[in-house]
Amino acid sequence: MSKVGEEITAHFPEINTHRIDEKRVEVNTDKGYLLSLLNFLKDGGYDHLGLISCVDRMEDGVLQLVYVLSRYAQDESVPGPDPTLVVKIPLSREEPTIVSSMGVFINAEPYERELYEMFGIDFTGHPRLDPLFLERDYDIPPLRKDFDTRRYVTEEFETIPPVED
Amino acid sequence: MDRRQLVKWLKEPLKMSNKYSLHVVYFCTGCGIIEIPPSITARWDAERFGVKPVATPRQANLFLITGYVSLKTLKPIIRTYEQMPEPKYTVALGSCPIDGGMYWDSYNTINHLDKYIPIDGYIAGCMPRPEAIFTGITHLWTLIDEGKADGYERYRERYQEYRSNQERLYGQLEWPPLYTGRDDDV
Numbered sequence: 001m002s003k004v005g006e007e008i009t010a011h012f013p014e015i016n017t018h019r020i021d022e023k024r025v026e027v028n029t030d031k032g033y034l035l036s037l038l039n040f041l042k043d044g045g046y047d048h049l050g051l052i053s054c055v056d057r058m059e060d061g062v063l064q065l066v067y068v069l070s071r072y073a074q075d076e077s078v079p080g081p082d083p084t085l086v087v088k089i090p091l092s093r094e095e096p097t098i099v100s101s102m103g104v105f106i107n108a109e110p111y112e113r114e115l116y117e118m119f120g121i122d123f124t125g126h127p128r129l130d131p132l133f134l135e136r137d138y139d140i141p142p143l144r145k146d147f148d149t150r151r152y153v154t155e156e157f158e159t160i161p162p163v164e165d
Numbered sequence: 166m167d168r169r170q171l172v173k174w175l176k177e178p179l180k181m182s183n184k185y186s187l188h189v190v191y192f193c194t195g196c197g198i199i200e201i202p203p204s205i206t207a208r209w210d211a212e213r214f215g216v217k218p219v220a221t222p223r224q225a226n227l228f229l230i231t232g233y234v235s236l237k238t239l240k241p242i243i244r245t246y247e248q249m250p251e252p253k254y255t256v257a258l259g260s261c262p263i264d265g266g267m268y269w270d271s272y273n274t275i276n277h278l279d280k281y282i283p284i285d286g287y288i289a290g291c292m293p294r295p296e297a298i299f300t301g302i303t304h305l306w307t308l309i310d311e312g313k314a315d316g317y318e319r320y321r322e323r324y325q326e327y328r329s330n331q332e333r334l335y336g337q338l339e340w341p342p343l344y345t346g347r348d349d350d351v
C-alpha cells in the first residue's frame with residue numbers, strides 16, 4: 001500500500017485503491033466523488049493532470065474514464081519515486097454525463113472536448129463543447145466499439161464516384 | 166546542360182524552364198514528411214533536380230502530398246491546390262493517398278485522393294525513399310515533355326464533378342467555386 005493510497009482511503013472510506021506496480025496506483029471510484037477527489041489530490045501535491053482518456057467496455061455496458069495525475073515536486077517524506085495516480089470512473093454507456101473538471105485543472109478543456117466528440121460523453125459545466133477534430137456528423141461517436149468503420153467507409157467514401165479512370 | 170536537349174529548349178523554352186525549376190509546396194500530412202528533410206538537404210540535395218521548397222502555394226508549381234489524407238486536411242489541400250498558379254503539377258507520395266493504405270478502414274481517412282483533386286503522378290511506397298522521390302521527379306519531367314501532366318487542365322474541364330465530390334464529403338463548402346463555367350474564368 002502506498003502512502004497516497006492510504007491517505008485517500010483515510011479521507012474517503014468508500015474509495016478503494018490498489019498498487020498496480022512500483023510506479024502506478026489505481027483509484028477506483030464513481031462519478032459523484034470526482035471533484036472532491038481531484039481537489040483533495042491537488043491539495044495533497046498531485047498538481048498535474050496528465051490526461052483524461054476513455055475506454056469503451058462494451059461488454060459491461062460501461063465507458064470507463066481514466067484520469068492520470070502526477071506530481072511536479074518530489075514528495076520528500078517518502079523514499080523513491082512518487083507513484084502516478086490512475087483514477088478510473090465508470091459511466092453508463094446509455095447516458096454518459098459527468099461534471100467537468102475544468103474548475104480544478106484548467107488543462108482538462110481539450111481532453112473533455114475530445115472525449116465529447118469521440119465518445120459522446122457530456123461534460124456538464126464545460127464552456128465550449130464544440131467539434132475539435134471531426135468535420136462530419138456521425139450517428140455513433142466514432143471511437144465507440146459499436147461504430148462499424150468498415151461499413152462506414154464502404155457506404156460513405158467508396159460510393160463517391162471517381163472523376164476519371 | 167545536356168546538349169542533346171538544345172532543340173527542345175529552342176522549340177519550347179517555357180515548358181523546359183518550367184520543367185527544370187519545380188518549386189514545391191509540401192503538404193506535410195502523415196509520415197511522408199520525414200522523408201522530405203533528407204531529400205532537400207545536403208545528403209540527397211533535391212536542388213540538383215531544380216526542385217526547391219517554397220514558402221507559399223502562390224510561388225509553387227509542384228504540390229507534393231506526403232501521406233494519408235484525413236477529412237480535416239483535405240480541405241486545406243483543396244484550398245492550397247486552388248491557390249497555386251498554373252501550370253501546376255500534383256504528386257502524391259506513399260500508398261495512403263492512392264487507396265488509403267494501411268488506414269483505409271478509418272472513419273476519418275478519405276481513401277482515394279484523386280476523387281477530389283487531380284493527381285499527375287504517384288510515388289508508391291510506404292514510405293518511398295528519397296531516391297524514389299527523384300525517380301518520380303524525373304518521370305514527371307517526361308510527363309511534362311509529353312504533355313501528359315495536365316491535371317490542372319482536367320481540373321478546369323471537370324471542375325463540376327470534382328466540386329460535387331468535395332461537397333459530398335463536407336456538405337456546403339465555405340468558399341466559392343473556382344471556376345463558374347462562364348467566360349471570365351481564367
